[in-house]
Amino acid sequence: MDQGDDAAIEDARRGDRDAFRSLVERHGRSVFQLACRMTGNTIDAEDIAQETFLKAWREMRRFDGRASFGTWLHRICANCSLDHLRARNRRNILSAAAEPGALDPMEQIAAGSPSPERLAASAQVAEILGPAMSRLSHMERAAFVMRHYEGMGIEEIARALGVQSGAAKHTVFRAVQKLRRALEPAVRAVR
Amino acid sequence: MTHLSEEDLILVYYGEPGAPADARAHLAECPDCAMQAKSLASLLDGCTNWPAAEPEPGFEARLWRGITARLPEKQTGRPRLRLFAFAAALASLVVVAFVAGRLTTHTAPPITAGLSSQARERILQISLADHLDRAEILLTNLSNGIAPDRGRAADLVSEGRLLRSALVTSGDAGTIALVDDVERFLLEAANEPEHPADAELAALQRRIEDDSLIFKIRIIKSNLRTRGQQS
Numbered sequence: 403m404d405q406g407d408d409a410a411i412e413d414a415r416r417g418d419r420d421a422f423r424s425l426v427e428r429h430g431r432s433v434f435q436l437a438c439r440m441t442g443n444t445i446d447a448e449d450i451a452q453e454t455f456l457k458a459w460r461e462m463r464r465f466d467g468r469a470s471f472g473t474w475l476h477r478i479c480a481n482c483s484l485d486h487l488r489a490r491n492r493r494n495i496l497s498a499a500a501e502p503g504a505l506d507p508m509e510q511i512a513a514g515s516p517s518p519e520r521l522a523a524s525a526q527v528a529e530i531l532g533p534a535m536s537r538l539s540h541m542e543r544a545a546f547v548m549r550h551y552e553g554m555g556i557e558e559i560a561r562a563l564g565v566q567s568g569a570a571k572h573t574v575f576r577a578v579q580k581l582r583r584a585l586e587p588a589v590r591a592v593r
Numbered sequence: 594m595t596h597l598s599e600e601d602l603i604l605v606y607y608g609e610p611g612a613p614a615d616a617r618a619h620l621a622e623c624p625d626c627a628m629q630a631k632s633l634a635s636l637l638d639g640c641t642n643w644p645a646a647e648p649e650p651g652f653e654a655r656l657w658r659g660i661t662a663r664l665p666e667k668q669t670g671r672p673r674l675r676l677f678a679f680a681a682a683l684a685s686l687v688v689v690a691f692v693a694g695r696l697t698t699h700t701a702p703p704i705t706a707g708l709s710s711q712a713r714e715r716i717l718q719i720s721l722a723d724h725l726d727r728a729e730i731l732l733t734n735l736s737n738g739i740a741p742d743r744g745r746a747a748d749l750v751s752e753g754r755l756l757r758s759a760l761v762t763s764g765d766a767g768t769i770a771l772v773d774d775v776e777r778f779l780l781e782a783a784n785e786p787e788h789p790a791d792a793e794l795a796a797l798q799r800r801i802e803d804d805s806l807i808f809k810i811r812i813i814k815s816n817l818r819t820r821g822q823q824s
Contacts (some may be wrong), residue, residue, distance in 0.1 A: 419661070419664070423657055425654060426653065427656055427657070430645075430648075430656050431648065431652070431653075433647045434652065435646060436644075439643075443645055444646055444648065448648065448655070448656070448659075451656055452656055452659040452660055452663075453737075455656070455747075456660060457734075460730055481737075482737070485737045488791075488795075523637035526639070527636060527639025527643075528642045528643050528644065529642060529718060531639075531640055531643045532643075550637065550640060555609065556609055564740055564790070564791055565791075574607075575600050578599075578603050578637070579599065581636070582599075582636055585636055585639070585640075587736055
């Protein structure tokens with residue numbers, strides 16, 4: 403459990419909304435960013451962040467402190483994002499890249515590694531990653547985000563996706579393979 | 594050893610179990626596989642630098658406003674919470690007594706003997722509203738695609754049956770029908786496999802939506818609480 407969260411979590415468990423608000427303020431941004439990566443859409447990500455905290459409030463008594471509060475929230479957020487993606491799929495809405503509010507990966511390209519060659523390759527990858535991600539199925543995208551950005555193991559991803567671990571593993575494989583096909587030309591070009 | 598597959602290299606990169614035991618030794622010896630691994634690592638490292646989006650200004654305040662608008666009405670302090678917990682515990686006792694009284698010979702007066710019928714009714718209403726609260730949380734999660742906690746669903750089935758048997762005497766057909774409907778869904782949730790297939794969950798979600806079950810639960814809960822406060 404994060405040191406700074408302890409007291410607020412205890413108070414929030416007893417129904418203290420001000421304490422819960424401090425948790426929302428502390429973790430809201432990272433939950434939003436995860437939802438954004440999962441869905442590729444900032445507008446949806448705000449809704450998902452709201453849903454995540456509502457679920458967390460209802461389930462506060464179940465938080466047992468085995469994982470950090472932030473990790474627990476991210477698990478809830480991953481599930482909410484999946485629900486959202488499934489619902490979006492059902493409604494046949496256009497892919498995230500074509501929606502208003504879709505992320506522009508050119509907006510901020512973080513500094514990469516010390517090697518100029520690696521830096522150039524990373525920047526190239528980051529530049530075209532958004533469109534490549536939008537071509538993944540929502541299961542592939544979710545599995546890749548959970549594995550690559552959230553550090554979740556295959557078993558945990560399987561539980562979140564509601565599939566067997568073999569299926570989760572193959573979903574991660576497919577995602578990486580598709581991204582590789584889409585991104586490798588950019589990496590090759592800077593070598 | 595044969596060369597490592599792309600899947601093996603992905604497992605090695607993420608440190609997942611399932612790659613051949615000597616994969617790392619092979620990478621140290623095989624230039625082809627080492628080159629493949631380096632290429633994959635370079636690409637996946639590049640993905641790590643994908644920038645996370647920043648929310649619009651005022652995000653936290655907006656988020657909190659949205660949350661508070663959807664939170665249930667605020668409870669007024671701990672004494673009331675304690676009273677409610679006490680009432681719920683007492684209600685459980687009353688329900689047990691109702692059922693035990695029916696199943697055993699009446700050699701001694703039930704523990705509810707000293708309570709007026711109005712008090713018993715009120716306690717039953719509070720217990721039922723509490724039960725429906727818990728069922729609503731589980732069914733809402735289910736309708737949001739979260740696999741149900743089967744143990745919790747099974748507990749709710751038992752609790753619901755106990756309450757239903759007490760309800761029969763009150764003759765409230767609408768509430769009994771709802772408790773029956775809720776039990777049907779809880780039973781399905783309790784009997785779901787550990788990792789239910791997407792299609793099964795989706796079918797259950799659709800039926801919850803089609804039956805307007807969560808809406809009905811909220812209406813009955815609200816009626817119960819109103820009656821409980823008036824009696």
